[in-house]
């Protein structure tokens with residue numbers, strides 16, 4: 622796999638050498654001004670990172686923001702494949718990420734050479750790939766989707782067209798069921814969403830009979846079948862803000878609850894439980910690698926940063942641009958409870 626992350630050099634300031642008395646927040650704000658930087662954060666980042674960001678969003682929103690911004694530097698607080706998307710869409714900008722090791726289990730499950738062989742087995746099929754994959758896998762795909770536009774993009778593809786979908790098998794199964802289409806699905810999973818436990822969820826629902834369940838489509842079917850609403854992180858946020866109800870059980874990475882509490886402070890949000898009845902599983906270990914100190918150092922050192930060969934970037938850009946062109950500009954604002 623091509624490494625697209627350039628780590629800081631020997632001359633860079635390290636966390637160990639950082640003055641313990643500096644005000645990190647103030648320093649990030651100073652660098653943001655001085656370097657004309659925009660800070661983009663995914664909903665799964667820690668509350669302090671979400672609070673300092675210029676924009677917090679889901680994968681699709683963040684791609685759009687990265688494509689539109691006139692900043693010189695994009696400080697991307699999320700995981701590597703997201704920062705790669707930003708660089709692919711905005712090649713002339715410096716794209717830094719706080720921790721260059723922030724990967725994704727879905728990306729790891731789908732190595733480009735294996736995906737290439739998978740594609741070759743189905744020569745008549747169009748390859749629809751979830752954005753949670755490497756630039757190399759994107760370059761081998763026809764159209765990229767995110768959890769917020771996958772269904773509407775699928776609906777624009779003629780029904781007779783055969784499809785492969787990767788790398789998330791739960792999102793793939795959900796889309797196949799929703800659209801009634803048969804797809805060849807890559808068997809990857811998100812280590813966060815596959816941990817939710819149906820038995821524990823049902824016990825929680827019994828204790829909170831009025832609570833509505835909001836779930837991300839990366840969850841397995843035995844969790845999704847209990848959901849009042851299934852959607853991308855932004856769609857879940859809209860659901861808990863706009864639908865009726867006071868209590869919501871949230872089956873996705875729990876850091877999103879921060880935005881939910883900001884948007885609807887009078888409502889109660891309960892993290893869906895993991896296998897042992899706690900919600901500890903609902904923390905993405907990759908997203909959690911980022912912190913304020915690392916964000917500051919990345920902006921200061923201009924590394925870790927994304928760099929990729931131009932031929933790879935152009936090959937990844939084509940299916941990514943197709944996704945943006947096929948995405949509804951106005952997302953559905955209101956969700957319907959089942």
Ligand code: 13P
Nearest residue numbers: 679680681767768853854
């Ligand atoms: P969305 O932000 O598109 O909902 O995706 C969630 C996710 O798992 C990102 O890694």
Ligand code: SF4
Nearest residue numbers: 725726811812813905
């Ligand atoms: Fe990947 Fe899952 Fe983490 Fe998202 S939450 S970055 S899909 S491991």
